[in-house]
Amino acid sequence: MKKYGIRFWFIQSFIMMGLICSLIFFVGLQIYIFNTQKPLLDISMTFWLTLYILVILLLVGAYFGIRGSYLIKGRLTDIYLFISTLRSGKLSERIPNFEKDEIGLITEELNHLAEYIQEQVHSMQRLADEKSSLAQTAHTAAVMEERQRLARDLHDVVSQQLFALSMMSSATLRMFDINKEKAHAQLKEISEIAAKAQGEMRALLLHLRPIQLTDDSLCDGVIKLIQELKGKTNLDFQASIDEIEHISKATEEHLFRIIQEALSNILRHSHATKIKLTLTEKENYIYLFIGDNGKGFDPQIDRVASYGLKTMRERCEEIGGIFTIRSKENEGTYIDIRIPRTGRV
Structure with a gap:
């Protein structure tokens, strides 16, 4: 119709x-x-x-x-x-109201609604600050839980891959004089398994970094993280990291963990060679962009790897942010995050 x-x-x-x-x-x-x-x-x-x-x-x-x-x-x-x-997340905007008719009343109510939502976002960020303070008291338990998780991951993934490498390398040595073509194919497979195990190990080591930034600012922490990965991988980083002023400790920690999780996913799953990372502040908003040129995926399909994406989205929403992900097979993955700045330190 x-x-x-x-x-x-x-x-x-x-x-x-x-x-x-x-x-x-x-x-x-x-x-x-x-x-x-x-x-x-x-x-x-x-x-x-x-x-x-x-x-x-x-x-x-x-x-x-x-x-x-x-x-x-x-x-x-x-x-x-x-x-x-x-x-889109720009809660500070207001619509001008010049009339007092029915549409004017709707406009006035929308402005009140925007103020209410903005107050709720600030409340969420205050709760995130309180949650961060409470989290420090449970730091020991969190460390133990993280160690157990890493031990499980090492056993379930890396240990099995190393065992497979050991078995395949022994078999390859025995057949090298018998069937060189098959031995060459197995060597190629051994190389792929070793590269995957190396990526898994680097991702696990990335998670071993402390949750808190201690005395480092968010900018310094992210720069150190990138320099560390540059020295241990062949990834080409295009980074633009601005110093963010008047940002709460909880927001800093959440953003740092989001970046860690995103880089961990790239190391494990993307097969990327280039990473672009931008962290900047403009018009009372903090903008974070992370993109890679990896194999990508279909965001509509639920995968095991989506656990990391869910964690990043939850962390972003806890501090009142907007989380957007774009990805397509063989065209890379791109994450856009926008977080309103409260002005509190």
Whole structure:
């Protein structure tokens, strides 16, 4: 079914009003002629006079319909753009309100709603600060749990890969003089398993870094992390890291762990050679972008690797941020994060 906009509805209403008024005028003339002994107008004259009135009313109706529709549509467009702005995370924006009619009341309520949402985001960030303070008291338990998780990962992944390398290398040595082609194929497979085990080990070592940044700022911590990976991998980093001022400790820690998790996923799964990382601050928002040129994936398909993505999304939402991921097979993965800055230290 074809849908018409509010402009068409306005013009149609005014034109219909012109038609109805012209019809009433014509009927009134006919009643006048019928009830008058010597009418001043005949039927032909009433027809042309009605036609003239109809044209005038149609033109006037079309003019006021277009004018009214522009006014109403313009104000509704402002409301639509404001709602889209709120949805994108820019909670500090407000829509100007010059009228006190029904649309003006809707605009005023939307501004109140934006203020309420912004207060809720600040409350979430305050709760994140409190959560960070409580987390430090449970640091010992968290360290033990992390060690157990790493031990399980080492046993389930790296240990099995090393065992497979040992078995395959022994078998390759025995068959090297018998079937060199098969031995060459197995050596190639051994090389691939070793590279995968190396990536897993680097990702696990990445998680061994302390959760807190201690005396380092977020900028310094991220730069050290990148320099460490540059020295241990062949990854090409394109990094732009700005110093973020007036940022809470909880937000710093969450962003640092998000970056750690993203780099860990790249080491484990992407087979990427280039990574672009941007951390900047603009207009009271902190922007984080992490992209790679790896094999990518379909975000709609649930995978085991998506556990890391869920963790990053949860950390982002805990501090009131917006988490967006774009990926396509053989075209890399790109993560955009925007977090409102509270101004608290």
